Amino acid sequence: MRILVVSTNTLLKPLPVLPVGAGMVYSALTAAGFKARFLDLAFVAEPLEALREELRVNGADLICLSVRNIDNQVIQQPESYLAFIQQVMQVCRTCSSAKVLLGGAAMLVMPGELVKELGADYGIKGSGGEAEAVRLAREIERGQAPETGTVRNADPAYHPVYSRIPPKPLFAPQYFIPNPRIKKASMGYQASRGCSRHCIYCSEGYMNAGACRIPAEQFSEDMKILENDYQVHNITFVDGVFNHEVEETVEFCKLIGCTSPSLEWSCALTPAHVTEELIRSLKENGCRFVDIGADSGSQQMLRRMGKQFTPEQLVKLGHLLEHYQLPYSVSLLFGGPGEDAETVQETVQVVNQMNPVYILASQGIRVYPHTALYHIALQEQVIRAEDNLLFPAYYQSKDYSADLLTDALSASRHIYKDMLMNSIGGRT
Secondary structure (H helix, E strand, O other): OEEEEEEOOOOOOOOOOOOHHHHHHHHHHHHOOOEEEEEEOOOOOOHHHHHHHHHHHHOOOEEEEEOOOOEOOOOOOOOEOHHHHHHHHHHHHHHOOOEEEEEOHHHHOOHHHHHHHHOOOEEEEOOOHHHHHHHHHHHHHOOOOOOOOEEEEOOOOOOOOOOOOOOHHHOOHHHHOOOOOOOOOOEEEOOEEEEOOOOOOOHHHHHOOEEEEOOHHHHHHHHHHHHHOOOOOEEEEOOOOOOOOHHHHHHHHHHHHHHOOOOEEEEEEOOOOOOHHHHHHHHHOOEEEEEEEEEOOOHHHHHHOOOOOOHHHHHHHHHHHHHOOOOEEEEEEEOOOOOOHHHHHHHHHHHOOOOOOEEEEEEOEEOOOOOHHHHHHHHOOOOOOOOOOOOOOEEOOOOOOHHHHHHHHHHOOOEEEOOOOOEEEEOO
């Protein structure tokens, strides 16, 4: 059976994101004995024409489309990518009779909706899609294909053969050109899947499947591939939360240090599970930058947003990072349920006690089905039950406005930036 794996993401700013997930699906299918090909549309001048040509020349019996983003999630400058994915789907249907399977990060948030809207045959949601893609391909090959429109749940566990770093020649060289404006490394690596948090806006939070860390032996082998084959010595752990549990994370940091003593890396931490031993272990084992996804510095807002830490824990994390000379950023979400002038001021005052390299401030929160925020938005009539949320909808508290943030930032010690890294106020 001929299988074509397509990475449909064409966004190149603020930096191109290596399509590791799609590459893993390709590698898994190849390891399973299928005749697979890989097409990345990111650096192609005419992506739709490139897809047409690939299908004309090589054909396909199954097309696996990896969809990374549905939209940019920026309320001030909303941009939907759905129209392009629909065009990709149209090319697949007009140039081939192959079955179409949807996967990728976008399938975490609206799997059923995407499959229906695009008219795909199958979908896979959740991390671990590479092993599920192999299972589905085998069923199709045996004539046991599931019903059209079926969405499969992937097992997040790391498969010893299929969940592996793809070969570097699969990817365009442009992915490996460093960008000096970006603090984090451009090479991403996922060392854990799933999430144990309960943020009200997150699809993983409502599923609450817990987190699964990669086995030590598999991680060690992957690091050797990155350093020897990729010649990469600087990575970003793209886990939603790196420190699910303190003791386990400390041991994992030691594993990094033993496996790759020259590796430099960054990660995202939650203030909920932090000790001095953890921060010291990060520093001693190669961590060079930390993202803190705080969302807020207001106790009321942290509780409403489903966060499991306090403002005091947020400040403590910042001070520990500063003590160990680890630079960090803070990400904030303004406009959540109950946000008002008082809670905005509280956040700015708390962040004033910290010294991040930069602060990212988003205003308004993208609403996704099934989440706690979805039900709040329904109750407050921000959205309707019949709304198609594949087209961006945002929640913003009726008591919040951008002017409130502007006023609060007059007392800020720091410059706050938006998602496009534009300055939106603060110290000049």
